[in-house]
Amino acid sequence: MLKRLFRHSKGEGNDCSKLCCTKIENFTVKVGKLTIFEDVNLHVHCGQLTAVIGPNGAGKSTLLRAILGEISHTGTLKYADAKGKHTGKPIIGYVPQYLKFDVSAPITVLDLFSACRSHRPIWLMPSNIRDEVEESLKRVKAANLIDRRLGALSGGELQRVLLALALNPMPDILLLDEPVSGVDQNGLEIFYNILEDLQNNEDMAIILISHDLNMVARHADQVVLMNKGVVCSGTPEEVFHDSRTRRIFGMLTEGGANHGGTGFVWVEHKKKKHQQGCGCPDCAEAEGDEE
Amino acid sequence: MEWLEYDFMKNAFLAVLLITPLFGLLSTMVVSNRMAFFSDSLGHGAFTGLAIGAVVGIISPMESLILFSVVFALLITWIKNKSSASTDTIIGVFSSTGIALGLMMMSYGGGFNKFSNYLIGDVLSITTQELASLLLVLVLVFIIWGLMFNKLLVLSINQSFARSRGIDVMLTEGIFAAMVAVVVAISIQWVGLLIINSLLVLPAAAARNVSNSVKQYHAVSIGSAMISGISGLILAYHFNMAAGATIVVISALIFFITLLLKPRFVR
Numbered sequence: 001m002l003k004r005l006f007r008h009s010k011g012e013g014n015d016c017s018k019l020c021c022t023k024i025e026n027f028t029v030k031v032g033k034l035t036i037f038e039d040v041n042l043h044v045h046c047g048q049l050t051a052v053i054g055p056n057g058a059g060k061s062t063l064l065r066a067i068l069g070e071i072s073h074t075g076t077l078k079y080a081d082a083k084g085k086h087t088g089k090p091i092i093g094y095v096p097q098y099l100k101f102d103v104s105a106p107i108t109v110l111d112l113f114s115a116c117r118s119h120r121p122i123w124l125m126p127s128n129i130r131d132e133v134e135e136s137l138k139r140v141k142a143a144n145l146i147d148r149r150l151g152a153l154s155g156g157e158l159q160r161v162l163l164a165l166a167l168n169p170m171p172d173i174l175l176l177d178e179p180v181s182g183v184d185q186n187g188l189e190i191f192y193n194i195l196e197d198l199q200n201n202e203d204m205a206i207i208l209i210s211h212d213l214n215m216v217a218r219h220a221d222q223v224v225l226m227n228k229g230v231v232c233s234g235t236p237e238e239v240f241h242d243s244r245t246r247r248i249f250g251m252l253t254e255g256g257a258n259h260g261g262t263g264f265v266w267v268e269h270k271k272k273k274h275q276q277g278c279g280c281p282d283c284a285e286a287e288g289d290e291e
Numbered sequence: 292m293e294w295l296e297y298d299f300m301k302n303a304f305l306a307v308l309l310i311t312p313l314f315g316l317l318s319t320m321v322v323s324n325r326m327a328f329f330s331d332s333l334g335h336g337a338f339t340g341l342a343i344g345a346v347v348g349i350i351s352p353m354e355s356l357i358l359f360s361v362v363f364a365l366l367i368t369w370i371k372n373k374s375s376a377s378t379d380t381i382i383g384v385f386s387s388t389g390i391a392l393g394l395m396m397m398s399y400g401g402g403f404n405k406f407s408n409y410l411i412g413d414v415l416s417i418t419t420q421e422l423a424s425l426l427l428v429l430v431l432v433f434i435i436w437g438l439m440f441n442k443l444l445v446l447s448i449n450q451s452f453a454r455s456r457g458i459d460v461m462l463t464e465g466i467f468a469a470m471v472a473v474v475v476a477i478s479i480q481w482v483g484l485l486i487i488n489s490l491l492v493l494p495a496a497a498a499r500n501v502s503n504s505v506k507q508y509h510a511v512s513i514g515s516a517m518i519s520g521i522s523g524l525i526l527a528y529h530f531n532m533a534a535g536a537t538i539v540v541i542s543a544l545i546f547f548i549t550l551l552l553k554p555r556f557v558r
Contacts, residue, residue, distance in 0.1 A: 070454050094455040101448045104557075105323060106502040112448070115441040115505075116456050123319075123440055123509040149503050149558060150448075 020046040026075035029066050036062045037228045044205045051220035052209045058226045060209045064175045090173050093166030097177040103151030110146050140164040140194055156187025176208040294528045299415050306417045307520040309425040310478050315516030318495035323447035331488040332386030333475045336363040338393025346396055357476040364472035372461050412483025412535045483535045493542035500549035501556040515545045
């Protein structure tokens with residue numbers, strides 16, 4: 001109760017002022033005359049994992065690329081950190097769905113990191129950031145891959161290396177576009193463990209696109225259902241019990257949600273980051289409902 | 292070393308020492324960025340550049356060639372980035388337009404013969420002054436390579452990934468394209484239009500077969516370009532053959548040898 005009062009007094013009318021959060025307002029992307037999605041409003045808090053789900057062609061990947069600034073869009077992205085000072089442009093980390101590259105390219109993992117992180121020409125001079133790269137790779141349990149050629153990495157290894165790269169520099173927002181599609185169970189487990197670790201230890205907002213509704217139900221704090229715009233959003237339970245979700249994912253939800261067998265495994269939803277005292281009214285409301 | 296007693300051979304030797312590292316270096320990213328066809332079209336575009344120079348007459352054919360090649364390269368890069376048509380179609384359109392326009396203007400009045408030495412190239416005719424300008428270009432390219440290589444490498448992996456790392460794709464591509472254009476333009480009369488592109492493809496193609504890291508890639512590419520350059524020149528002298536073509540044949544030989552060695556080197 002005290003927390004809630006505190007929050008309301010601070011947050012009234014000027015949300016985002018006391019806690020790091022990202023607001024995506026009225027995002028619309030049009031390519032020619034075709035509208036990919038319109039009027040997307042999202043509110044993402046640091047330390048939370050927001051999962052974006054939806055059918056193919058719903059505009060999920062395009063949304064991430066619009067957040068990245070890679071494609072032109074209308075609408076604004078507002079970002080404020082915990083102290084309310086560092087506003088404006090957040091550092092964004094991005095892990096693509098599937099990195100298409102020439103597997104015969106003579107480029108090592110260290111080369112890739114050095115090229116991205118250092119201005120020192122890597123063809124001429126030895127890398128000056130080897131220790132730093134090793135540190136980054138350790139975080140994703142891939143330190144042994146530092147001298148491996150990119151083309152010789154397995155799918156799961158490559159995704160972990162790309163995640164390490166996205167975390168260097170440590171971003172304010174981490175965007176993951178189906179980062180583990182085509183990765184085996186073992187790799188999947190490692191990947192989600194790393195994400196959980198990040199959520200707990202770094203004050204970072206994570207936006208994840210996934211078709212693995214099971215994993216979403218287990219790991220996400222907030223779920224957004226997209227289909228050419230936001231259809232509904234909320235906690236995993238809210239969204240998965242919503243009739244619109246059932247309509248879009250018809251087959252999947254019916255067996256799973258009711259019997260807990262083939263579809264979803266409902267796990268106690270983690271509320272961890274809400275305790276940080278969020279200034280945003282709608283977040284406070286959502287928390288109030290939960291408590 | 293009797294062949295070095297002649298002045299023209301001394302100059303040609305120096306020219307090879309300057310040109311081959313340049314091509315070895317640029318070659319790495321021409322191949323990694325899948326620009327083999329692009330660099331080929333630069334040679335074709337050069338035809339128009341030369342012809343414009345000859346017809347207009349205000350600027351020398353060389354100046355006209357460099358200027359036109361840079362414009363040609365930037366135009367291709369720009370349209371490639373703006374249009375949704377596939378890259379090889381766009382380059383194909385430019386390439387054929389370039390060579391046809393050039394041939395049309397050159398053949399005007401039946402004066403094509405004076406251009407024919409550009410087709411084969413003659414490294415033995417290089418002068419000291421031209422060597423100095425080659426050295427200048429070599430130094431400039433090394434400096435630019437030092438400054439922008441990392442970006443170019445990320446770009447060569449994946450364009451959309453490069454964009455997500457904050458790299459200005461069109462600017463980086465444009466600078467690289469212009470650089471290749473200038474190098475092709477100034478060396479075309481020594482190497483010859485017909486074979487210039489092989490020097491931009493073969494060294495790196497060979498290097499890829501036997502290297503695992505960016506540093507090895509560069510070392511092998513520059514090394515193989517220089518070895519084939521020097522040995523090609525000597526062979527051409529002894530057997531009285533076109534130097535450019537001999538150099539290319541040796542480069543190709545190196546490529547096939549590395550292809551056989553590939554399983555031993557690439558992890």
